[in-house]
Amino acid sequence: MSLEHEASRRILISLLTDPHRSGRTIYFDPDALSARLGGQAWDHLEAMIELGEKGLIKFHFTKEVELLFRFIRARARLEHVAGLKEVDEVADELRKAKILGRIVGRDLEVIRDQRVPDHLEALRALSVQLGKLLKLLEGKKLVSREVYEMVAASVLSQTANVVQSTEQVLSSLRTALAELVEVMNALIQERARILGLRDRLGFNLEELDLVSNSYLSGIEEFRRLLQQIDRLLRGAIPNWDEVIGSAQKMSSEFAQRAPFVDVVLKQMTSINEMLKAGIETELGR
């Protein structure tokens, strides 16, 4: 009987001969494995999956590892949607998520999101249309009802075309942001729990430090990511704040005759709330 991959054999021997093994168990040590075998930790982890499938090793994971899987998946997805990373870099991130997913027993669903950089022109056009609607609203009392209705019909008809090509990308961005914010909140809650535990214990443990510091760097990474998205959106839709500020007024004015305006405004408001909440998160200690 043999193992399919040479790497798996080398990992098995390395685990069996690792001086840090305690009985039958050992913690995964990326640095030690890379020092012994060369290569990257993720390759070793991938090779270990074959050992797991052959029933030679069993993975024991805590919820931190599952959270790491969600973190990597959410980060890769948002970076893809926002176009912050090249396709091959995103693919590498997704590979990591897939490896962890196999360990924690979670599938990685196929992502069919649209990318913001592919729709920058459409988003700029949306910005222009929303600006026109704002101006129309401001000038409502200055013109006759007939003129207002005529201009409104024309602007809304142009807006309908633009919204068609931006709805999907905004929806992709909102979904990716929602996933990231959910993971970010989980990291914040877990970190607070660990800090509380440390306080109750009255002393510090190396494991608690490792986990709380990792969570903190994860939260900070997400926050930087949200700031990048914020800048990206403001670049694509320069009147972002103005539109968000008048979203409710615009919605009540145009939603009835043009439901798509309501949809796009709700998408933008929701994205704005998530960005704001994430960027302004207070971390405490």
Place this chain on the structure above:
Amino acid sequence: MSAGSGGLEDLLKRLRLEIVGDFRQYLNALEQTGDGSWEVALTEKAEAFAGTMECPVDREEVRIEESVLCPICYTPYHVDCAKILASRSEKCWKCERFDRFDLLLRGR
């Protein structure tokens, strides 16, 4: 960012592995197909892994999961026997090339 270099990926260190199942049958598959001394040394040792292993200090059987292996020749020692070698800074009784058993016993 690679795992182990800081950041959230440090959480990979919280992944605990348990060696289960009969791994000896897979060790037999080791042949001189690799590129380094690892494979050569392990091929020589494969038979020992597959059969009963004997600690050269007390000549008693030692189970691999409870053993300390000389990192050069993979001769298995009982933990207690390895501790004796470590306390006297003795070399491996088989290959006589390794004398830092204290490093292998850290935390045991």
